Amino acid sequence: MMQQSSHGACPFVAGTRRPEEPYPGREALRAAGPVVVVEAPADGPVAVVTTAALARAVLGDPRIVKDTTLAPSHWDPHAAGLEPTAAQALSLTTAEGATRAALRRAHAPMLSPRRMRALAPAMRDTARTMLRAAGPGPVDLVTDFTTRYPLTVVGDLLGLPRAMLDDAVAACRQRVGDAAEGAAAMAAFARLGAAAMAHDGLARELRERLPAGISDDEVHYLLFALIFAGQLTTDTALGFLVARVLTDGPPDDVGALVDDVLRRDPPAPFTLWRFAAEEVVLDGVVLAPGTPVLVDIAGLADDPAAGPGAGLAFGAGPHVCAGAHLARAELAAVVDVLVADFPAARLAVPAADLRRVDPGTLGGSRLASLPVAGLT
Numbered sequence: 408m409m410q411q412s413s414h415g416a417c418p419f420v421a422g423t424r425r426p427e428e429p430y431p432g433r434e435a436l437r438a439a440g441p442v443v444v445v446e447a448p449a450d451g452p453v454a455v456v457t458t459a460a461l462a463r464a465v466l467g468d469p470r471i472v473k474d475t476t477l478a479p480s481h482w483d484p485h486a487a488g489l490e491p492t493a494a495q496a497l498s499l500t501t502a503e504g505a506t507r508a509a510l511r512r513a514h515a516p517m518l519s520p521r522r523m524r525a526l527a528p529a530m531r532d533t534a535r536t537m538l539r540a541a542g543p544g545p546v547d548l549v550t551d552f553t554t555r556y557p558l559t560v561v562g563d564l565l566g567l568p569r570a571m572l573d574d575a576v577a578a579c580r581q582r583v584g585d586a587a588e589g590a591a592a593m594a595a596f597a598r599l600g601a602a603a604m605a606h607d608g609l610a611r612e613l614r615e616r617l618p619a620g621i622s623d624d625e626v627h628y629l630l631f632a633l634i635f636a637g638q639l640t641t642d643t644a645l646g647f648l649v650a651r652v653l654t655d656g657p658p659d660d661v662g663a664l665v666d667d668v669l670r671r672d673p674p675a676p677f678t679l680w681r682f683a684a685e686e687v688v689l690d691g692v693v694l695a696p697g698t699p700v701l702v703d704i705a706g707l708a709d710d711p712a713a714g715p716g717a718g719l720a721f722g723a724g725p726h727v728c729a730g731a732h733l734a735r736a737e738l739a740a741v742v743d744v745l746v747a748d749f750p751a752a753r754l755a756v757p758a759a760d761l762r763r764v765d766p767g768t769l770g771g772s773r774l775a776s777l778p779v780a781g782l783t
């Protein structure tokens with residue numbers, strides 16, 4: 408039987424909290440069981456999975472799908488953070504079967520660990536130049552740097568002219584605005600995709616690697632996914648990562664620190680929407696066909712079954728993050744540069760004064776500000 412959770416277990420709480428305070432509502436949620444039915448931000452029930460073992464099973468379960476045609480019909484797609492249906496937009500995130508396998512194959516070599524290792528020096532150059540340009544400060548790194556740096560890295564990778572970087576920053580910010588702004592952002596992303604495809608880079612390589620019959624508009628959407636998914640997530644992670652380095656000092660193992668930050672402060676605190684394609688019983692809870700399902704990634708930080716390192720921060724199963732190696736490489740590059748080239752860098756406020764803002768949606772929390780001095 409689907410049962411609404413007891414009061415206090417809602418994980419969609421907007422607000423501001425201190426750095427050390429846990430995610431609101433998550434402890435009560437886990438205490439309520441491995442599958443907890445709560446009220447979705449866009450209304451109606453959603454089944455939230457709170458244990459890592461069950462999460463891994465759900466993320467590989469072919470009966471729990473990302474087909475957004477199954478979403479409650481009264482949901483406002485933009486407000487709910489619902490992706491377009493597979494028929495509306497060809498996307499890695501919603502394609503299934505042979506189409507999805509072909510899309511993944513086309514993306515994989517472009518974002519491989521080997522390729523990312525080769526690009527690490529260029530990422531470090533980008534981080535160094537941008538941090539130096541920020542000046543001695545104090546400068547709030549989350550107003551511009553944490554957004555612009557991942558966009559510069561992914562833009563360079565795809566072949567986007569640097570002159571269009573401001574457009575990319577604006578499009579990402581617009582995309583999280585209201586529905587009209589979101590639509591305007593998509594038009595801007597299409598222009599960015601077209602510009603990248605006109606230059607040498609991975610956008611053109613992706614175009615060549617994709618199966619025949621995919622239109623330019625469809626490629627633009629695939630490029631949008633790379634640009635936006637990469638910015639949104641890496642942006643918030645960078646804030647927490649830089650704060651950790653400046654609070655705790657240089658790490659012994661940069662990769663381990665990056666993974667730990669992603670595990671503790673996952674930029675995607677929930678997976679994207681999934682829906683039961685048929686009746687599914689999860690740990691005794693019966694989900695009717697169409698029931699929305701989320702995995703509580705943020706709540707799984709301390710569950711050993713989440714796996715080592717970043718745990719489930721990049722998801723798992725067939726839809727596991729396509730940009731994980733890129734994200735790790737660009738985050739590690741910032742730590743390397745901060746430690747090696749900016750020894751005087753320090754937080755301009757006590758670490759205890761930092762605040763994180765939770766949007767109360769599927770989105771991750773981000774630092775309200777990150778004033779840093781000594782970037783010389």
Ligand code: HEM
Nearest residue numbers: 499500633636637640675678679721722726728729730734
């Ligand atoms: C720290 C940074 C990042 C985090 C934490 C993150 C997290 C995630 C998660 C949790 C998923 C799976 C969602 C689900 O199954 O519902 C995902 C998927 C995806 N991510 Fe990332 N991501 C990050 C960076 C990136 C970057 C840099 C890119 C590309 C440039 C990217 C591209 C994608 C794409 C295309 C998918 C869809 C994969 C599919 O459905 O097959 N991500 N990401």
